[in-house]
Amino acid sequence: MSSEMTERQALLVLNALPNIGPVTLHRLLDELGGDPRSVLTTDRRRLESVKGVGPVISESIAGWRSHVDLAREEERMAQSGADFVTTRDADYPKLLKEIHDPPIGLYRKGRYDFSQPCVAIVGSRRTTLYGQAVAKKFGAELARLGFCVVSGLARGIDTAAHDGALSVGGKTAAVLGTGIDIIYPPENLALYRRIETEGGAVLSEFPFGRRADRQSFAMRNRIVAGMCEATIVVESDVDGGAMITARFAGEHGRLIFAVPGRIDQNTSAGCHQLIRDGATLMTSVDDLLSELNYLDGLRPAPIGEKPSEAAAGRPANLTADEARVFECFRGGAILTPDTLAEQTGLGAAQLSSTLMMLELKRLIAKRADGAFEARG
16 A cells, blocks of 8 residues: 555655656645655645646646556665665765756765765766866865766766766766666676665666666756856767756756867867856866855765875875975975975976876965965
8 A cells, every 4th residue: 555655665666657747746745744754645636736737747647556566666675785865864865856857866876975066077078088088087086175076977078077086085966868777878887886786876766677868868967066166067069968968967056167279179169169158168177176165064075095095294185296285385485396306306297297286286386486485
């Protein structure tokens, strides 16, 4: 009997029913007292008095047992290690609740609780080496700074963004346009498993077995944009799925960034259009940080330092190279790159990359004369 269900089970059933969108589901819950079990036991006439509910939807709800095998769905969740996070749970993405059509629940693999601010990095499946490098770089830098990097597990830019976050031990979330048991594209199975097991999360609003289609990917894109403070489009043609994500971000009142590319490549045409339409041109993570303008209390926590490093007074989240370079600035030293190269023994490319990361972490600043000094 549906009256013996838990609220979570009833939400799981409602989420899996065909023909019912999230806006209608929220309206039904609002008008029928908020208990999802009441929705499943209400007569069809009362259901059809709710705006947006007609005979097709009322039939789906009244005959839910013929559409949803609850026991089978729960068995699949248990076997795959997934859970179902609802809008009533503390670890449901907070910003996602603010959009006009949030999913009433999300299947989740991995136990990341979205306690850190999220930033989306999206783009084309058919990408250039430049685009992949930029997406991986931004993914790594944002994750190192404490953001959760969100993307869609697709080929190209999405894959590079997830890889970048994982490469520094950061958090990343993959939102699927399929059921959570379907890995698409199949070659990303290893990446899917890494996200699940290395502290991130794989998410889907779709029940087990749901195959991809154009509608499901658009629904996925609204979640990616909705759960994030900002969306970064690295490469996209003017008709790409990333443009849909950017449009959703704009509708949700979120920040939109676009990375410029070559004027003769279709993979950059969408980014250039976004920039013309008012998106912020992004060439470094600093562009994002200055726009977000976090107060100190709202900044995400950087990836944690090891206890031995904290005891030694070393700043949090430094690599060995970063620590070696930063140590040179003790006592207020002002140093040129040449001097730092002599003191650390690092090559020019390695030193340049290390200095950039120390600047991103707000530990050093570049002076007008090209030298560097520690921030006070």
